[in-house]
Amino acid sequence: MAPHTEQLTRSAVRLRGLTRSFGGRKVLDGIDLAIPAGQFTALLGHSGSGKSTLLRAVAGLDHQVEGSGQLTAPERVSVVFQDSRLLPWRRVLDNVLLGSEGREAAAKGREALAEVGLKGRERAWPSELSGGEAQRAALARSLVREPELLLADEPFGALDALTRIRMHGLLRELWERHRPSVLLVTHDVDEAVALAERVLVLEEGRIGLDLTIDRDAAARGEYRGLLLAALGVTEDVR
Amino acid sequence: MTTSASTSSSSAAGTAAVPVSVAGDETGGSQVRRRRRLSPGKRLPAAPIVGPALVLALWAAASAAGQLDPAAIPAPWTVLRTGVHLWTDGTLPNDILTSLRRAASGFAIGLVAGVLLALAAGLSRVGEALIDGTVQLNRAIPALGLIPLFILWLGIGETFKVAIIAIVVYIPIYLNTHAALSGIDSRFVELAEVQGLSRFQFVRQIVVPGALPGFFVGLRLGVTGSWLGLVVLEQINATSGLGYMMFQAQNYGQSDVILVGLVVYGIFGLVSDSTVRLFERRVLSWRRTLSN
Numbered sequence: 001m002a003p004h005t006e007q008l009t010r011s012a013v014r015l016r017g018l019t020r021s022f023g024g025r026k027v028l029d030g031i032d033l034a035i036p037a038g039q040f041t042a043l044l045g046h047s048g049s050g051k052s053t054l055l056r057a058v059a060g061l062d063h064q065v066e067g068s069g070q071l072t073a074p075e076r077v078s079v080v081f082q083d084s085r086l087l088p089w090r091r092v093l094d095n096v097l098l099g100s101e102g103r104e105a106a107a108k109g110r111e112a113l114a115e116v117g118l119k120g121r122e123r124a125w126p127s128e129l130s131g132g133e134a135q136r137a138a139l140a141r142s143l144v145r146e147p148e149l150l151l152a153d154e155p156f157g158a159l160d161a162l163t164r165i166r167m168h169g170l171l172r173e174l175w176e177r178h179r180p181s182v183l184l185v186t187h188d189v190d191e192a193v194a195l196a197e198r199v200l201v202l203e204e205g206r207i208g209l210d211l212t213i214d215r216d217a218a219a220r221g222e223y224r225g226l227l228l229a230a231l232g233v234t235e236d237v238r
Numbered sequence: 239m240t241t242s243a244s245t246s247s248s249s250a251a252g253t254a255a256v257p258v259s260v261a262g263d264e265t266g267g268s269q270v271r272r273r274r275r276l277s278p279g280k281r282l283p284a285a286p287i288v289g290p291a292l293v294l295a296l297w298a299a300a301s302a303a304g305q306l307d308p309a310a311i312p313a314p315w316t317v318l319r320t321g322v323h324l325w326t327d328g329t330l331p332n333d334i335l336t337s338l339r340r341a342a343s344g345f346a347i348g349l350v351a352g353v354l355l356a357l358a359a360g361l362s363r364v365g366e367a368l369i370d371g372t373v374q375l376n377r378a379i380p381a382l383g384l385i386p387l388f389i390l391w392l393g394i395g396e397t398f399k400v401a402i403i404a405i406v407v408y409i410p411i412y413l414n415t416h417a418a419l420s421g422i423d424s425r426f427v428e429l430a431e432v433q434g435l436s437r438f439q440f441v442r443q444i445v446v447p448g449a450l451p452g453f454f455v456g457l458r459l460g461v462t463g464s465w466l467g468l469v470v471l472e473q474i475n476a477t478s479g480l481g482y483m484m485f486q487a488q489n490y491g492q493s494d495v496i497l498v499g500l501v502v503y504g505i506f507g508l509v510s511d512s513t514v515r516l517f518e519r520r521v522l523s524w525r526r527t528l529s530n
Contacts, residue, residue, distance in 0.1 A: 061428060079432045085425055089447040089524045098443065099433030125524050145433075 012037040012149050012181035013058060018069035020053050027053045029205030040175055040182045042196035044227060049202045051185045055153050073149060078142035080152040084134035086126035093122035096141045112140035116170060132163035150180045168194055189227045193220060201230040312494040320494040334502060336479040337468055344403025345464045352411030360419030373412050381405045382470055399471045406467040410459035418452020419445060454518040461510045465503060
């Protein structure tokens with residue numbers, strides 16, 4: 001019983017007073033945030049609102065950025081970028097295995113590729129994949145590392161609408177199966193509501209709205225309205 | 239009369255310049271006009287040797303017709319006979335071997351130096367500060383202009399020749415490899431960090447493969463450069479080698495021997511360049527370029 005409650009209360013990510021600035025301009029202004037282990041969180045915001053800065057800080061990729069604050073993140077973190085970022089000189093399976101070596105890893109890589117529906121494409125070159133397939137391979141690469149935290153920076157932003165819908169289903173399915181904490185950065189309100197359990201809106205370097213999405217709720221449209229209002233968008237229906 | 243569009247246009251070529259669908263055509267729809275093709279089209283068979291073969295044929299024909307002064311430009315068969323003669327009496331194999339040894343050792347040193355310097359300059363800021371400017375300065379000085387100084391330093395033996403060839407070779411290899419190294423996409427560097435690659439894994443799995451296309455450009459220039467340097471060096475002060483053979487022939491007015499030397503140089507250049515290209519195609523098979 002004890003480990004179970006611990007599982008529920010343990011935070012995967014904890015930010016306290018996180019500040020980041022570029023050339024004197026504060027992009028993140030003292031953010032406090034805790035993401036429980038296993039939670040699917042979406043981070044919404046205008047372009048330039050600091051979404052990516054926040055994600056890169058959590059990923060540990062902001063080497064030369066001024067800033068202060070405390071940040072804890074799990075040991076095993078995977079990142080999915082907007083572009084698939086496959087190395088053109090490695091075949092798909094070798095791309096998935098980047099950073100993990102050994103026979104066991106190879107088996108895991110094949111498994112991950114099968115999971116994202118790319119079974120049989122192990123030997124293909126990245127240039128032979130479609131945009132959606134490349135992004136699936138990138139997802140497989142992030143899965144192989146069995147992440148406790150999956151960071152995704154507008155991972156479907158470059159995909160066409162139909163592919164995006166299928167990728168939503170895949171991401172949600174992978175999350176349900178592996179249960180990593182997910183921080184999904186997006187500017188698409190519908191995507192955030194469709195996928196996440198909790199949606200944060202970043203506004204002028206602070207978290208302007210923290211919304212828990214009840215997946216059984218009938219009135220999904222309300223969330224949409226709320227979030228759009230928080231983003232300062234008024235929808236003119238007529 | 240419902241022949242296909244392409245054949246009917248040829249029969250109508252005498253009457254109309256533009257094939258328009260003929261009145262009374264049963265389909266009634268207008269014919270689709272093929273767009274003007276702007277690509278050069280299919281490659282001719284044996285394309286690379288067509289030009290040289292034509293030159294050779296013209297040369298042979300002119301010689302046979304007596305249009306060429308045999309003292310200035312001997313006939314192809316004379317050159318061939320001289321070549322066979324020089325080969326069988328042992329002077330040509332000896333000269334070729336000497337030249338090959340010089341080119342090979344100079345090339346090997348230049349290759350290793352170029353790659354190591356490029357890696358050092360590309361992977362560390364200190365290395366870049368120390369190396370890049372120095373090589374750029376070295377590049378500005380024509381390598382052949384260093385010959386007098388190198389003779390003073392290293393003597394007139396083999397060492398200075400190998401050193402000059404090494405310099406001619408390392409510069410293009412360094413420049414192109416370094417350019418490719420610094421051109422590696424920063425997104426891939428970020429990816430390597432995210433995937434937790436060690437410094438060594440990063441170099442082996444991302445830096446080296448990413449820099450290979452540039453390296454091969456440098457390698458091809460270096461190979462050509464080594465032959466170029468050789469010709470000059472062996473004509474300045476040598477007692478054996480292909481260049482020496484040609485220089486001697488000039489003194490005795492043996493234009494056929496000079497041509498034999500040129501042909502051998504040409505063959506070497508061609509073979510080494512094709513070898514590098516073959517190797518390049520194997521290693522860079524992931525690349526889809528315009529040429530294939």
